Amino acid sequence: MASQNGSRGKTSEVQSRLASLDSPHPTFADAKATFPRKGGRSAHSPLNLWMHDAEIAQPLRSVMTGTEAPSTPADEGPGRPILKMTGVSKQFPGVRALDGVDLEIAEGEIHALLGENGAGKSTLLKILSGAQSADKGRIELFGDEVRFESPHDAQRAGVVTIYQEFTLAPDMSIAENVFIGREPGSRLLVSWKRLAADTRAITDKIGLRRDPMTLVRDLSVAEQQLVEIARALSMRSRVIVMDEPTSALSEAEVANLATIVRKLRSEGISIIFVTHRLEEVFRLCDRYTVLRDGRLVGAGIVAATNVDAIIRMMVGRDVDALYGSRPIPEPGPIALEVKGLTRRRTAQDPHAIELIDVSLRLHHGEILGLAGLVGAGRTETARAIFGADRFDQGSIIVEGQPVSFTCPQDAMNCGIGLVPEDRKKQALFLRLAIRTNVTIAAHDQISRLGFFIDERKENKLVEQYRRLLSIRMASPDQAAGNLSGGNQQKVVLARWLALRPKILIVDEPTRGIDIGSKVEVHNLLVEMAKTGIAVLVISSELPEILAISDRIVTMREGRITGEISRTDATQENLMAMMTLHETPANAGPKIN
């Protein structure tokens, strides 16, 4: 495919195929104007730019109020299937990532792939793109069984994946990125003229009006995404997989992308669209597939379902019976107050997650759950509070005193601790001894003459927390990396408990640890709160949030979207608060 005859014949083909696209320069207005269907009323609010069909918008609104969804048949019905995955399974050590999943994509459809974090979407995409291989199952493309051994195989077969993190070379031009490895020209020399012309033929059609020789570095995130799409088109792809394409885009950019995606659909290209924003599913997608815990839980026509049904499919499981219900304690005095925390993207870090006017209040003795999907800004909020990341505006008040932290040490001096999201990368020293890991922040307590480590005091401290947290280890000299995930997390908790914090922020406390240890960690957090520690728990797992929080605050795209007491919270209304712009009417009263 990367050979020269392939790229020679391509120019005309790409051009001819793209020539049929109606508007050469889709604009902001196109999102509303280009695709009026059945004379439907177009949505005009800027928030409803995705809305191309008020009849589809209607069920969205009605389901939120619990009324019956009117049945809107899919416009053309699905075309002939071009991609079919059947019985795909994938086992990772300790986790069954996919278990007999089917996925069928029709020609010229936009197919939403949905699921919670960890539902198996990413694994399925990796298998489809050739980055990983399935243990079981078959993939059929145009009725023939295919095996993708590498991303190159998949691209050659016409399946191109555009990941959230772009794979562009920032210091190369648009044209070079689009035709990387397939540059037109002779065997040895690249024809820059044709490279530019071929690139322009594609980019013009998708509304990227930039000189093909512009460096990718100088493009906005949305423009870079268009370069990725141009590259996919240049490969004559039939299926384009887009992994959360809208997560880093502004509303206007999202509208533009929607226009382009619909144009591709009218070209007969199929799009697999992964998103956490359910509105987009209803405004843009034709069919959906929902995964949960590695299994297929639902698939069908978008127009024939509603938000509630999809949310129910996504969360599905019942709150674990392992957690008993626990009375909500009387909140103590305010330990931490965050007001108007705002953090903007910078030129150096255009992909950073923004925080917009984040305010919250944390009391002594309570567990506040911070819920949201990946990328909602929960971790960023925690790191900003802890002094690990800078922020632009806002104030942090600890026990009534305004504070300003320039580094984690400052926050620790004020009695704040943070158990970070990724224990292996951000918390543990895997090759160092357990006792080093436990005591690294508590040297003041175990030193002699302020200079030496008193190993007797150190061992006593480690032993104390080994018992308290029942950490199972052979010896405190064992390397932390040899412990199980649950025990590793306890080591991190021990490090912070040894400092006797007043406020403890715990980010994804039970990610990747077994169910037994999960319950132990949860009980520990509850015990900590009972002693008066203010605990802020961040978790992507709704059952976890529901099990241990006294109060829950939800975030979406860097903003706080709601607050709810545990007694009023359900997985369904939390999921709605995390994924929808507007809070559903039945989300329960706001407290505090």
Added chain:
Amino acid sequence: MSDSKALAQGEDKGFDFFGFVARFAPLIFLVALMILFALLQPRFLSSINLFNVMRQVSITGLLAIGMTFVILTAGIDLSIGSLVAFAGLVAAAVAKGGLQDRFTVGEGGIGYGWGLAALAAIAVGLIGGYIQGLAITRLKVPPFVVTLGGMSAFRGAALLFAAGGPISGFEPSFTWWGQGKIGPADLAVPVPVIIFLAAAALAHVALRYTRYGRKVYAVGGNPEAARLSGLNVNRMICSVYVIMGFFAGLGAFVLSARLNSAEAVAGTGYELTVIASVVIGGTSLFGGSGTIFGTVIGSILIGVLLNGLVLMNVSSYIQQIVIGIIIVLAVAFDTFAKSRRRRI
């Protein structure tokens, strides 16, 4: 990590033969090499030759101690050879009371004595290391690049300072630090060897038993985790280059004393020998793991290897080839041993 930790780690899986060999590989290799040379060349085992090896080892060994701190933080310092030359010249000039009579032995002259000379050399080393540490942490330039620049800049400074010629002929009280011996006549230990071993003992205590040492391992093992645990990572990283500078200054003083001369081309190629000693001693170039004990063994190993090759009349060119191959093999072995251990 210390040996006791390794043993404890072994306990929970029964005796881990491979882990044992991996940990003591440098020592096992050293003993094997000594037996080989002793069989091939009986002169090798004479006490004169062995002390000679140790004396040769002691200066690169001093530098290797400092380098261990640097490499434990996943850093590197290529500038040490040049810094040694510069610091040695400054020490020499102080000992001679200036650059005027650079070739005359300063009997009753106007020199400032060995004490001030040693302090001057160490001060030059500390300042040189501090500047590089600042550049690494404040300007966020990788250590490799900063110290590559330092390698050139300090050599230039040395050449400029020396104005082309060596400074030689010191008082006996100065040269004693490089040439003197302590102990009974036939078992007298060279002074540089004592300095080297004393410094090694101190560094071992610092890394193993102090808060500072713990932080060095932590910063090298996982800088992000160290930062989130409240450590001032930049200050720690800067400090290891200052320590490296201290040992460069001390090494420069001892080298000048041993050679009874200081010149601008002194210490050329030291960075290679020193980094090789540390790496062969089992310190990971990725930071967070390694010991002073290993570094001492690694330094002696290289000294023995060179000495044995000289005794067997192997050309010095071939010696360089051998050293090069051994460095690569040592790192390959380390990587292999690690992947092995992780799989168990």
